[in-house]
Amino acid sequence: MxxxxxxxxxxxxxxxxxxxxxxxxxxxACLNSLHGQDAGGSNFVVLTRNNNFSxxxxxxxxxxxxSDRESQxxxxxxxxxxxxxxxxxxxxxxxxxxxxYSLQLRGVRSFRGDNEPIYILDGxxxxxxxxxxxxxxxxxxxxxxAAHNILSRINPNDIAKIExxxxxxxxxxxxxxxxxxxxxxxTKSGSVNGFHANVQTNLxxxxxxxxxxxxxxxxxxxxxxxxxxxxxxxxxxGAPVDWQRDATRTAVMQNYYLDIGGGNDKMxxxxxxxxxxxxxxxxxxxxxxxxxRVNLDRxxxxxxxxxxxxxxxxxxxNMIQATAPYGSYSLTKLMTKAIPFxxxxxxxxxxxxNPRNWIDGYDDNSVQYFATxxxxxxxxxxxWLQFKSVxxxxxRTKERLRWIGNEITRGRxxxxxxxxxxxxxxxxxxxxxxxxxxxxxxxxxxGLGGVSVNxxxxxxxxxxxxxxxxxxxxxxxxxxxxxxxxxxxxxWNNNYLSGYVSGTYTFDQKYTLSATLRKDKTSNFDESWxxxxxxxxxxxxxxxxxxxFLSGQQIVSTxxxxxxxxxxxxxxxxxxDLSRAYITGVSPELEVENGMTxxxxxxxxxxxxxxNIGIDLGFSGDKITATIxxxxxxxxxxxxxxxxxxxxxxxxxxxxxxxVNNKGIEILLNAVLLKNSEIEWNGGASFAYNxxxxxNTGADGDVFGSKIGELNENPLxxxxxxxxxxxxxxWGYKTQGIVENQHxxxxxxxxxxxxxxxxxxxxxxxxxxxxxxxxxxxxxxPIPEYVFGFNTDVRYKNFTVQxxxxxxxxxxxxNLNLLDNLYVSGNVWNIRENTFKDAYSGSxxxxxxxxxxxxxxxxxxxxxxxxxSYVRLSDFIVGYNLQLPMIKWINSVDLTFAARNLFLxxxxxxxxxxxxxxxxxxxxxxxxxxxxxxxxxxxxGVKVKF
Numbered sequence: 044m045x046x047x048x049x050x051x052x053x054x055x056x057x058x059x060x061x062x063x064x065x066x067x068x069x070x071x072a073c074l075n076s077l078h079g080q081d082a083g084g085s086n087f088v089v090l091t092r093n094n095n096f097s098x099x100x101x102x103x104x105x106x107x108x109x110s111d112r113e114s115q116x117x118x119x120x121x122x123x124x125x126x127x128x129x130x131x132x133x134x135x136x137x138x139x140x141x142x143x144y145s146l147q148l149r150g151v152r153s154f155r156g157d158n159e160p161i162y163i164l165d166g167x168x169x170x171x172x173x174x175x176x177x178x179x180x181x182x183x184x185x186x187x188x189a190a191h192n193i194l195s196r197i198n199p200n201d202i203a204k205i206e207x208x209x210x211x212x213x214x215x216x217x218x219x220x221x222x223x224x225x226x227x228x229x230t231k232s233g234s235v236n237g238f239h240a241n242v243q244t245n246l247x248x249x250x251x252x253x254x255x256x257x258x259x260x261x262x263x264x265x266x267x268x269x270x271x272x273x274x275x276x277x278x279x280x281g282a283p284v285d286w287q288r289d290a291t292r293t294a295v296m297q298n299y300y301l302d303i304g305g306g307n308d309k310m311x312x313x314x315x316x317x318x319x320x321x322x323x324x325x326x327x328x329x330x331x332x333x334x335x336r337v338n339l340d341r342x343x344x345x346x347x348x349x350x351x352x353x354x355x356x357x358x359x360x361n362m363i364q365a366t367a368p369y370g371s372y373s374l375t376k377l378m379t380k381a382i383p384f385x386x387x388x389x390x391x392x393x394x395x396x397n398p399r400n401w402i403d404g405y406d407d408n409s410v411q412y413f414a415t416x417x418x419x420x421x422x423x424x425x426x427w428l429q430f431k432s433v434x435x436x437x438x439r440t441k442e443r444l445r446w447i448g449n450e451i452t453r454g455r456x457x458x459x460x461x462x463x464x465x466x467x468x469x470x471x472x473x474x475x476x477x478x479x480x481x482x483x484x485x486x487x488x489x490g491l492g493g494v495s496v497n498x499x500x501x502x503x504x505x506x507x508x509x510x511x512x513x514x515x516x517x518x519x520x521x522x523x524x525x526x527x528x529x530x531x532x533x534x535w536n537n538n539y540l541s542g543y544v545s546g547t548y549t550f551d552q553k554y555t556l557s558a559t560l561r562k563d564k565t566s567n568f569d570e571s572w573x574x575x576x577x578x579x580x581x582x583x584x585x586x587x588x589x590x591x592f593l594s595g596q597q598i599v600s601t602x603x604x605x606x607x608x609x610x611x612x613x614x615x616x617x618x619x620d621l622s623r624a625y626i627t628g629v630s631p632e633l634e635v636e637n638g639m640t641x642x643x644x645x646x647x648x649x650x651x652x653x654x655n656i657g658i659d660l661g662f663s664g665d666k667i668t669a670t671i672x673x674x675x676x677x678x679x680x681x682x683x684x685x686x687x688x689x690x691x692x693x694x695x696x697x698x699x700x701x702x703v704n705n706k707g708i709e710i711l712l713n714a715v716l717l718k719n720s721e722i723e724w725n726g727g728a729s730f731a732y733n734x735x736x737x738x739n740t741g742a743d744g745d746v747f748g749s750k751i752g753e754l755n756e757n758p759l760x761x762x763x764x765x766x767x768x769x770x771x772x773x774w775g776y777k778t779q780g781i782v783e784n785q786h787x788x789x790x791x792x793x794x795x796x797x798x799x800x801x802x803x804x805x806x807x808x809x810x811x812x813x814x815x816x817x818x819x820x821x822x823x824x825p826i827p828e829y830v831f832g833f834n835t836d837v838r839y840k841n842f843t844v845q846x847x848x849x850x851x852x853x854x855x856x857x858n859l860n861l862l863d864n865l866y867v868s869g870n871v872w873n874i875r876e877n878t879f880k881d882a883y884s885g886s887x888x889x890x891x892x893x894x895x896x897x898x899x900x901x902x903x904x905x906x907x908x909x910x911x912s913y914v915r916l917s918d919f920i921v922g923y924n925l926q927l928p929m930i931k932w933i934n935s936v937d938l939t940f941a942a943r944n945l946f947l948x949x950x951x952x953x954x955x956x957x958x959x960x961x962x963x964x965x966x967x968x969x970x971x972x973x974x975x976x977x978x979x980x981x982x983x984g985v986k987v988k989f
Contacts, residue, residue: 140321140322164352185370189366203229211653243298250980259876302315303315396452409444424477444462444521445461467500475495673709733826762967771969831849857908
């Protein structure tokens with residue numbers, strides 16, 4: 044279909060939809076005229092403090108309105124929701140500046156695709172968080188490229204509120220975008236009360252928060268004498284060194300922010316500028332960001348408002364190699380496993396590789412420019428009828444340049460490797476709708492109907508080269524490579540056309556019925572338009588407080604019972620993603636897999652059907668409030684592309700079925716514990732229980748996760764999706780401590796090798812008398828059953844103190860680092876101190892760790908599955924508001940001290956239990972594979988208000 048035909052089609056569909064909306068409005072207008080009542084009193088259009096761009100202006104979803112101090116101490120918007128709202132788990136890939144976050148709303152809903160909510164900034168649909176520059180080293184099987192956090196470009200100081208849509212009646216109207224939830228971000232506007240200006244500066248430091256105890260120099264030499272008796276070490280030792288301390292530093296953080304705003308009853312303006320420069324605690328990592336925001340609102344003719352929201356900025360991110368395929372090396376892997384001595388031997392030996400080599404010989408530098416402009420127009424047609432239109436784009440252009448030099452074995456083997464990846468990502472959306480409102484005696488009705496056109500375009504270009512005769516220019520000199528790999532280019536686009544209606548009827552301010560319906564069409568896979576689905580919802584609520592039997596009492600101030608049902612979707616497969624590109628000469632060809640030649644006829648769509656029951660409670664004039672929600676969520680994948688074990692080998696195949704169920708309860712509590720003229724004490728708590736279960740995997744049965752490296756010369760796959768189990772359950776050998784004397788007679792052999800005292804005690808799960816791969820079983824679950832948070836703040840005169848705790852419980856982590864750190868069978872790499880000192884031996888028969896040179900210690904077993912439960916004091920904030928009456932042009936000065944990640948309670952032995960090394964990849968979840976360590980930070984801030 045040509046662009047002209049596509050445009051004509053859009054116009055025709057839009058006209059048809061508008062005709063239907065006008066017909067509905069005409070009917071309602073007739074009803075209104077029959078009643079002869081005023082349609083709601085005052086006009087819709089007024090200059091309010093914060094404009095509402097939500098499709099559900101009356102939504103009762105959780106809203107976070109961060110204080111100035113809360114926004115001041117965090118660096119990303121994800122940190123603003125952590126521990127504050129029930130039913131949300133915020134997971135960071137690792138502790139690196141600019142590292143990606145994953146937000147899980149009510150569990151994990153799919154094996155593939157993505158589980159991320161859609162983010163809407165002032166009515167603009169943002170780029171998908173997983174749309175980033177492709178892997179620059181796509182020809183290197185030993186490489187993994189960490190994802191960036193593309194939302195870090197939004198300055199937390201600009202945010203007025205964050206609304207989290209989880210319930211079915213709230214997400215259904217977002218159609219094919221809403222299956223994983225919707226995050227609505229509203230930025231600040233100017234005040235109608237006149238001019239204001241704020242200047243803010245923060246300075247802070249970040250330190251290494253949690254060190255892993257490895258063998259020091261003398262203990263390491265003693266260990267080598269045991270496992271390699273009589274053999275000379277394959278290296279020469281220099282001075283002993285603690286690589287975790289050597290590779291890290293006290294990092295400096297700085298942040299500067301300026302905002303001005305003001306207005307009157309005709310116009311408002313808000314302009315801000317921000318700059319942040321944060322070093323990472325691992326040498327070689329940092330992030331620099333700068334942005335400018337302009338928000339304007341103008342009242343036109345007393346009946347209309349025109350406005351804009353514009354964001355422009357720049358991000359530069361330098362990262363180190365942390366996560367890498369198992370079996371290869373990285374800086375953070377070598378922080379624990381490297382030989383604990385400075386080497387004076389030939390650096391060409393792999394055993395001499397250490398973090399300094401990676402600091403000197405590795406670059407991962409990216410530069411991004413972004414622009415997110417929006418315009419909106421609102422006008423009253425009648426007192427009961429309003430028209431609103433919002434149009435905007437989100438544009439990012441980014442270059443990611445990486446380099447591995449001769450200092451590193453991987454680079455030395457190819458005489459240097461450079462790679463460049465460029466992405467241009469562009470989303471647009473135009474939403475136009477009519478809002479209606481009627482009030483007549485005991486009856487009230489609000490509704491809307493509209494159309495939406497939105498799309499996403501992406502262009503990703505990659506080139507790579509090896510063998511550099513001169514490495515002085517590093518990655519910038521990629522054109523000097525002797526071996527240039529063929530240029531790769533991926534261009535794709537998604538386009539959607541949607542129509543939606545919503546209505547809410549309330550009788551006698553007690554009983555409310557609401558309903559929404561959305562229909563989407565897409566042109567993702569070719570130039571034709573195809574139906575996706577209808578996305579309906581219905582909700583009921585009962586405001587019990589307005590019943591006569593509760594009148595007169597003073598205890599209960601809010602009592603609202605509600606329930607809803609709805610459907611929403613998510614379509615995330617990329618065009619051509621069902622075919623694998625390969626290159627012959629200079630031309631890419633398409634390889635057809637499994638006989639599927641008509642890739643453009645394929646569809647992937649996740650349909651989420653959800654039921655909710657909830658109650659809102661308030662006591663003593665809402666000094667104490669509680670919100671309780673129960674939900675049951677079923678997600679069905681229409682197409683699945685996965686890694687499957689068939690005929691003894693892993694291969695990519697397809698299925699048309701996959702279903703996941705999440706059910707649980709969420710509780711949110713808030714209370715004013717004490718309040719008078721001098722002191723105020725508030726507290727809040729959130730709690731969520733979620734049960735995740737796979738209800739269908741399709742005709743092929745078990746669905747395995749992605750390969751994440753090589754172990755014992757075999758692909759390492761640690762996740763499995765099995766009916767009746769959690770998504771991404773861990774799959775491996777089950778062990779039960781070590782073999783002791785009383786076990787020798789009945790413990791089964793391992794691959795026909797008789798086990799000795801001190802060997803790992805493997806469990807023969809199939810009962811055949813021998814432990815082999817046939818005894819693989821589920822050994823852990825990566826999805827928490829409980830997520831919780833607690834916050835409290837105290838104000839005494841001009842002082843404020845705030846504490847925010849967050850945590851999760853009853854889940855496991857696959858700590859792949861233990862495959863190396865607990866390996867006691869003879870190689871030269873370092874091991875953990877407790878593994879050495881607690882090893883079973885003739886002189887230490889009480890030891891609980893395997894003996895030296897034990898059988899099976901290099902297998903993926905339950906030994907490397909650890910309890911991830913934790914409680915963290917994520918924020919401790921102290922503030923003082925300084926009044927300066929002698930200086931007329933200064934209103935006040937806010938002084939802030941903040942400590943972040945101040946303490947952590949957990950049994951997990953890695954750097955941080957809130958980790959997911961493979962970020963947005965649902966086929967490899969719950970894994971810690973050499974994750975960058977988390978920092979403990981301390982910050983001093985000054986904010987001058989004019």
